[in-house]
Amino acid sequence: MPHELTKPASLTVAVLLSVGRHPVTGRARRADQDARGLELALSLSAARIELVHAGPFDDACEASMRGYLGMSSGYTETGADSVTLVEQPSQADVLPALSHALSESLAPQLVIAGERTEQGEGSGMLPYQLSESLGWPIVGGIVAVEAVDEGVATLLQALPRGQRRRLSVRLPAIITVNATATSPRQSAFGPARRGTLAVVEQPAVHDEAQDEWHVEPARKRPKRLKIVKSTSARERFKAAAAKSDGGGGQVLTDVTPDEGAAAIHKLLKEEGVLR
């Protein structure tokens, strides 16, 4: 495989897409994080892009998928103008079907996903479960794929306070996109309308855990009002521009896994997470 990567379009990237939900009106839309994932994929030159969605094929799904397809203007030769729609009933666990589609038919070297969906379970677990089921490494919080060379991808990972860490990972791998990655380009009507949805049938596995769940709209929690004590514009500006009070914390480099684990354990105890 490494020598193949020198040829154009030898890198296949799968972008996992979910049906988004607008926070104010609840209308179906392209999910923001998945759209960032697609934006990341489009930034990779000479990559073949496979758009994948698993779930029920309904109006909301179509509206949302067309939202992603609308980003494919000028990228039709990469394959970004077609979504592979692994059709699954709404009560199904999409993991086996998705895992099968990725490993058997699409065979990507890189899978890009958002960190969590905008509706449904939204647990953010899917990429990890996929990683477990496919046996591929997963890296979270990615903002850029800088290079893919000899089967190794150089990734840029977002850390708190705008810090970035460069990582290398052997492909195939799964990455999740950080919310600070490049914001997605505009979705245009023309390419959205022309794009195709290729429906693929996969046996459905009923999600038994979900049957026991009771789902209800989230309750609105009271919000603490921001009390502005400053009297002058200068003070307000200083307050707005100030760095948040972190202070604590430490960056551990060149430590053994045991030392690292011990440090995390100590912190969790201090914070009262572990007792």
Added chain:
Amino acid sequence: MLDTLLPILIFVALALAAIGAWRRIRLWRQGRPSPVPFFRGLAAVPRRYLVDLHHVVARDKVMSNTHVATAGGFVLAAVLMILVHGLNLAEGVLGWPLLAASAVMFGGSLFVMRRRRNPPARLSRGPWMRLPWSLMAFSLGVLLATLPTVGILPQDAGSWVLAATLTLLVAWGIAELFLGMTWGGPMKHAFAGALHLAFHRRPERFSSRSGGEGRSTGLKALDLDDEQAPLGVQTPSDFTWNQLLGFDACVQCGRCEAVCPAFAAGQPLNPKKLIQDMVVGMAGGTDAGYHGSPYPDRPIGEHRGDPQGPIVAQAGQTLVDADTLWSCTTCRACVEECPMMIEHVDAIVDMRRFLTLEQGSTPNKGAEVIDNLIATDNPGGFDPGSRMHWAADLDLSLMRDVGQAEVLLWLGDGVFDMRNQRTLRALIKVLRAARVDFAVLGDEERDSGDVARRLGDEATFQSLAKRNIATLSQYRFQRIVTCDPHSFHVLRNEYGELGGHYTVSHHSTYIAELYDAGRLQFTSWKRGTVTYHDPCYLGRYNGEYEAPRHVLKALGIDVAEMTRSGHRSRCCGGGGAAAITDIPGKQRIPDMRMNDVRETGADLVAVGCPQCTAMLEGVVDSPADVRDIAEFAADALVVESSSDAVPPTVSDNASSSQEVVS
């Protein structure tokens, strides 16, 4: 000798001109088809020229008379010259009018010469500078050559040297005036212009003998059901053929440039240059042959295009920069001033449509606004369920509850804007004082689609419009009243094509009517000087210049008019989504408008548009306060007694209503 040379000269020139015409027509025919009534169009040319076109030209009296003398003299002289010198028909009789025609034309060309001595910046130079000489050569040549014909001079007067000189003179004139007409040159405007009048894409914009209004300002809808139909204009050949013809008719007088707010603000737009770039694109080549003002800060010679190439190229040399297209405020000042009846705004929106619908490259906040319109039906992304929060205490009747009302009050997206809420409250106070039976759509109202359409997003416009039309069709009302000229224009002129036909009034019109019907009484105005700013979408788009002034007059206000008012009003800079795309320039358009206000010495600007209010109130160190017509009216209301002012339908909410009217 002249007797032999002149017929040859004339008929060779006519033949060459015919070939040129054929080539020119082929250039236009590269465009998309657009059916026109061929013979009816041609038959309408004289009226459209003498009435509609002349109406525009006559705003500049000197130029208008110059043109009448030169063009009228030329047309007559040319026809008579072909008869007299070409065919040798009735020389003795027709020679005299030919003499007179060429003399008139010569007189006109002297004025053209005078104008060219120190031409204003808006005029193009280059080949246009030789035009007066060519006009003189032709008129003088024909005049002299006709003298022997009518017997003033003997047939063999002068030597062969004189005859040869005369022939050269006439040849030069004929080359400029006959060949230049179809092969390209300053006189091209006459040939293309006449056909443009005949086959105009908006025939309804011309007045008719029966007294038609002669206004056509609504944008034309894209056919979104046909998946093969192109979405907007990518290449010059994507325009319809009669749009291309229209571009070719441009006479480069620069009246558009002189009134364009974006050009004055130093944004990269010049309507004249844009039209010339379209001509360059249609014929293929670079803009190096353009001799007028450039787009501010964009040198000439760097743009190139061809009929099948993209107008806005994503890489390399481009015909037009995207910034140029997004600078336009769609104020229609250029269209209003254009003596050749060119539709600049249509062309700009056509090109924007491609950028938004196909390329997805709406600049700055444009994409976000479109996303908001799709997801929340308003450009700000507000909860559509919070549309009526501003009126929580007003107890407005909702159409959903009452089903019918005399007036449907269209509130517009100003409901989310605290400044506009004051205007709306004032308007409701006025309506209640006049005991108008009105209702609102409340949360069922959506954005009218104006912003989406000007951003080129025809799909979102049509989606919003169709849903609004479906909502409106459930209720009965006699007319829609709105304080937003943009909603007013869209509801009145652009919903029709999608099946929504309504009687729509701007609130100033409605208040004027209520006043005239004796349903409103005003105390007289005592404070300060007031000027009035005409909103583009009320004035130029809909011809309503009088009603707002009538309301102000009813209040006893003597409006101190700005130099640029009425149909020449300068845009506030907020139309056409220009405030959203926000293309940088050297100064801001609203600042320029406030300077116009400053010149009048007014302390208050009366406006009739939420967008104008926002733009003008955003001016720093403003010399004047901004107030809506509705606020003027509400402040001056004389209410007989509070209890009477409570609308008859509301009985148990007297206290809240009183609060509003008191």
